[in-house]
Amino acid sequence: MxxxxxxxxxxxxxxxxxxxxxxxxxxxxxxxxxxxxxxxxxxxxxxxxxxxxxxxxxxxxxxxxxxxxxxxxxxxxxxxxxxxxxxxxxxxxxxxxxxxxxxxxxxxxxxxxxxxxxxxxxxxxxxxxxxxxxxxxxxxxxxxxxxxxxxxxFDAPPSSSSPTEKAAPAEPESLYGRIVGAYCSVLETPQRLARRSVRIVEGTAQLAGDLLIPSANTSLNGSIGRQRRYGAAQVRMHDVRTICSTFDVTVNDVALACVTSSLRSLLLHRNEDPSRNAVRTLVPVSVRSSNNGTSPHNEVSLMLPFLPVDTEDPLDRLQLIHRRLSRHKRGGESGSGQSITAAAQYAPFMSSAWFVRLAMRVPQRSIVTVVTDIPGPTDKRRLMGRDIVSIYPYVPIAVRLRLGFAILSYHDQLTFGITADYDSVSEIDLLSQSLEQEVDVLLRSTRTPSPLAEPH
Structure with missing residues (x-):
């Protein structure tokens, strides 16, 4: 079939x-x-x-x-x-x-x-x-x-271990341990389901509110043309990990801090106010389960945080991003988005298709950009015997999003691909330079760390 x-x-x-x-x-x-x-x-x-x-x-x-x-x-x-x-x-x-x-x-x-x-x-x-x-x-x-x-x-990667090496056999679990584990799981399941349901309801309400509340009016949001601009930036993964370990943040936090810096620079370059609510971003979140890694379908949900383009200090921006993303993750937004798309599978396709078309007729003014991260190879790869030097990702834009950022990790690099509307965003070089400069600034801060920023 x-x-x-x-x-x-x-x-x-x-x-x-x-x-x-x-x-x-x-x-x-x-x-x-x-x-x-x-x-x-x-x-x-x-x-x-x-x-x-x-x-x-x-x-x-x-x-x-x-x-x-x-x-x-x-x-x-x-x-x-x-x-x-x-x-x-x-x-x-x-x-x-x-x-x-x-x-x-x-x-x-x-x-x-x-x-x-x-x-x-x-x-x-x-x-x-x-x-x-x-x-x-x-x-x-x-x-x-x-x-x-x-x-x-790519060519097949070299084996990471000797063929003679064998993993140590796992210690078998006792029958008693399996029975106790199953019993505890049965007792905890209703509580887990209840907590998950509450988070999904709260996350759905949060998503709905985010979509209905418009971002501040700036030149970053508006109609787009057919042509695109594309920019690329690259930083060392070692530097990013140094920043992560020093300030207890994630690689994704650092990448979003770089995006925030570039958008702040663009707004200031255009003599526009980088206000607190100027840039809400769509952050796709993979909801692919570990036992469903081979599914060919799109399995993503989303978060809709505001990027702190209003914050001047780079370290303050990084800490704010870390706290906001943590709050969005705890709020159940990604789970609610997954539940909505899962429920759509049981509705007549005609209704979901027409809903998308109707939604596209309403100019959205809430989301300003999309920022997505993509896992790349962790080791150096080759193509037909030639070394792959760098890999840069590309993310499409639509529905009044004039800018999109894709992030990819490869070996010892973290690379950025910037997609922009040709007619409304000509400053693609400024965005690329700001992305790379932000890592340099944060790396210098690891040598003289300042106190953590207070929550705004």
């Missing part, structure tokens, strides 16, 4: 259909060094591996009048070569030439008469480098499943 798209997967198609300027494809740019592979070799790699990705060889089949959810059907004429293109930048190509090429490619919508992905080889970079851009529709995968693209493209 053809597999149906989930309501969340289908929603990305509905949003794209409702916004003629949106292209809802996610992507990753992988920069490699050494001679670029031939078209034949790269297509052979795709041909031998791409089918391991769910629905990479499938088309989307829609039902007239939304009487049923779209389904995935096999493409009888599937040919990976039709999804591959080689382009060049003027030599010696710099990173700016790559980002401009990525912006041009990602501005265009994927052809729905073919499986919804593309592979672009960008050659002509300086220092004997080249890049691969993988582009896939958001209905096909989320950030977690998108990380499987790395396994499809």
């Amino acid at each position: 053809p597999e149906k798209l989930t309501p969340l997967d289908a929603a990305f198609l509905e949003i794209e259909d409702s916004d003629r300027h949106a292209s809802l494809a996610i992507g990753a740019v992988m920069v490699a060094e050494g001679p670029a592979p031939t078209d034949h070799d790269l297509i052979e790699r795709l041909n031998s591996r791409i089918r391991s990705l769910p629905h990479a060889a499938d088309l989307i089949h829609t039902v007239p009048f939304d009487l049923a959810a779209p389904t995935w059907v096999a493409d009888a004429n599937f040919d990976p070569a039709r999804h591959f293109t080689r382009v060049g930048v003027p030599t010696p190509g710099r990173m700016q030439d790559v980002t401009e090429t990525v912006a041009w490619i990602m501005s265009e919508r994927l052809d729905r008469d073919r499986p919804l992905w593309q592979c672009w080889l960008i050659e002509g970079l300086e220092d004997n480098r080249w890049a691969i851009l993988i582009k896939a529709h958001h209905s096909l995968m989320d950030g977690i499943t998108g990380a499987r693209l790395f396994d499809v493209m």
